[in-house]
Amino acid sequence: MKKFTMQDSGRGAISYQDNKRYLWLASVIYPMVALSGIGMYWTTGSEWSFLVPLLFIYGVSTLFDGLFGVDTSNPPEELVGQLEEDTYYRWLTYITIPIHYAVLLILATFVGTQAVSIPAVVALAITGGIYSGLGLVTAHELGHKKSTLERNLAKIVQAVPAYGHFCLEHNRGHHRDVATPEDPASSRMGESIYRFVLREIPGAFRRAWKIEQNRLERRGESRWSWRNEILQSYALTAVLQVGLLVAFGWIMIPFLAVHNFWAWWQLTSANYIEHYGLLRKKEASGRYERCQPHHSWNANHVFSNLLLFHLERHSDHHAHPVRRYQCLRDFPDVPSLPTGYFAMFVAAYIPPLWYSIMDHRLMALPHIGGDLDNVNVAPHRRAVLEARYPKTPSILAEAA
Amino acid sequence: MYDRYQCPDCGYTYSEEVGDAHEGYIPGTRFEDLPEEFTCPDCAVRYKEDFQKQCA
Numbered sequence: 001m002k003k004f005t006m007q008d009s010g011r012g013a014i015s016y017q018d019n020k021r022y023l024w025l026a027s028v029i030y031p032m033v034a035l036s037g038i039g040m041y042w043t044t045g046s047e048w049s050f051l052v053p054l055l056f057i058y059g060v061s062t063l064f065d066g067l068f069g070v071d072t073s074n075p076p077e078e079l080v081g082q083l084e085e086d087t088y089y090r091w092l093t094y095i096t097i098p099i100h101y102a103v104l105l106i107l108a109t110f111v112g113t114q115a116v117s118i119p120a121v122v123a124l125a126i127t128g129g130i131y132s133g134l135g136l137v138t139a140h141e142l143g144h145k146k147s148t149l150e151r152n153l154a155k156i157v158q159a160v161p162a163y164g165h166f167c168l169e170h171n172r173g174h175h176r177d178v179a180t181p182e183d184p185a186s187s188r189m190g191e192s193i194y195r196f197v198l199r200e201i202p203g204a205f206r207r208a209w210k211i212e213q214n215r216l217e218r219r220g221e222s223r224w225s226w227r228n229e230i231l232q233s234y235a236l237t238a239v240l241q242v243g244l245l246v247a248f249g250w251i252m253i254p255f256l257a258v259h260n261f262w263a264w265w266q267l268t269s270a271n272y273i274e275h276y277g278l279l280r281k282k283e284a285s286g287r288y289e290r291c292q293p294h295h296s297w298n299a300n301h302v303f304s305n306l307l308l309f310h311l312e313r314h315s316d317h318h319a320h321p322v323r324r325y326q327c328l329r330d331f332p333d334v335p336s337l338p339t340g341y342f343a344m345f346v347a348a349y350i351p352p353l354w355y356s357i358m359d360h361r362l363m364a365l366p367h368i369g370g371d372l373d374n375v376n377v378a379p380h381r382r383a384v385l386e387a388r389y390p391k392t393p394s395i396l397a398e399a400a
Numbered sequence: 401m402y403d404r405y406q407c408p409d410c411g412y413t414y415s416e417e418v419g420d421a422h423e424g425y426i427p428g429t430r431f432e433d434l435p436e437e438f439t440c441p442d443c444a445v446r447y448k449e450d451f452q453k454q455c456a
């Protein structure tokens with residue numbers, strides 16, 4: 001296995017071997033699990049087979065997160081530069097792109113040509129949506145980089161889940177505004193995911209469009225110009241999805257509608273759990289403080305991280321958004337989710353369960369110290385939460 | 401005399417001489433003339449006032 005080494009003037013010889021180097025192939029292969037249901041169906045003939053990819057994502061990944069536990073290994077800071085430059089890692093993200101396209105095309109072809117029941121079509125559309133939602137993880141890894149190649153590849157892959165405004169919105173909007181009440185992609189304490197999604201999807205769309213419109217205005221171009229990076233990605237989506245409609249007929253309308261919505265819902269789920277209730281302080285200048293490691297929820301479970309290009313090491317990602325996945329580090333005292341993202345998504349879908357898992361964790365964070373003033377609270381729940389978490393004498397003493 | 405300003409997080413450098421065509425800042429645009437809400441075009445987590453002037 002490749003060994004990174006250097007001579008440091010202070011620390012002497014430093015070396016690092018990435019034990020996860022080949023395990024990162026899991027992030028490449030993972031989208032193909034979406035097809036396992038079709039494979040099983042051809043072997044068994046039972047439509048129950050279509051539930052296999054759903055069981056994998058929620059059941060198996062959660063089980064393995066419990067089994068394999070967390071991973072606290074970090075590359076030494078001095079060698080991060082070398083690790084970043086190793087092009088092996090970025091090739092893995094490149095080859096994931098055609099896989100996302102292939103998965104959607106195969107699922108659509110199956111639905112378009114095989115006589116299966118309506119519930120089976122729904123299961124396949126939801127499966128397609130979940131795994132195309134992973135295309136946004138690939139787009140996320142690529143879109144944060146500085147090279148034109150990687151940014152263009154991000155536009156190509158985010159066309160699969162029909163979310164062409166993702167990278168602009170995420171990089172220039174969400175990262176700027178994260179963990180503030182102004183961010184439609186940061187959830188508030190007491191806000192259920194069903195309320196959040198109504199704020200998140202339209203809010204993200206408007207913010208992305210405004211950012212791109214301002215850029216094009218500065219360039220003296222129309223927002224309808226072909227240089228509009230949102231429209232470029234939408235155009236690709238249109239080619240792909242209209243093509244499927246022409247090829248396979250009306251069945252593609254409900255199939256793609258469910259697929260697209262479910263892919264967006266994956267992003268909503270991730271946004272919901274990544275910054276729940278966390279709040280950056282406003283400084284005297286009117287700016288918010290810089291995003292700190294304690295402004296993101298992390299899951300450091302090795303298995304689900306290997307499926308998600310280290311997305312769950314979220315604090316380091318927000319501290320250094322341009323940093324590549326293989327270099328993201330774990331911090332010891334950051335807000336931590338009890339398990340990986342997929343099980344936490346399911347918890348989020350059952351709001352009372354989510355609140356019972358998360359609210360006390362949130363209030364117990366050292367920088368919050370039980371004080372709701374340090375929390376991003378949903379306005380409609382403020383009175384109820386203030387009654388539940390009254391200011392203790394020690395909080396009042398500190399404020400005085 | 402043009403100056404260069406660097407993002408302290410990701411290293412993006414704004415050169416007044418070159419501007420930034422993609423972002424719509426024409427060559428010769430002074431750093432001080434960039435909009436107040438300017439954030440780093442690459443990482444977006446550093447504001448205008450965080451940028452450091454580079455020694456020529």
Ligand SMILES: [Zn+2]
Pocket residue numbers: 407408409410411412440441442443444445446
């Ligand atoms: Zn930067």
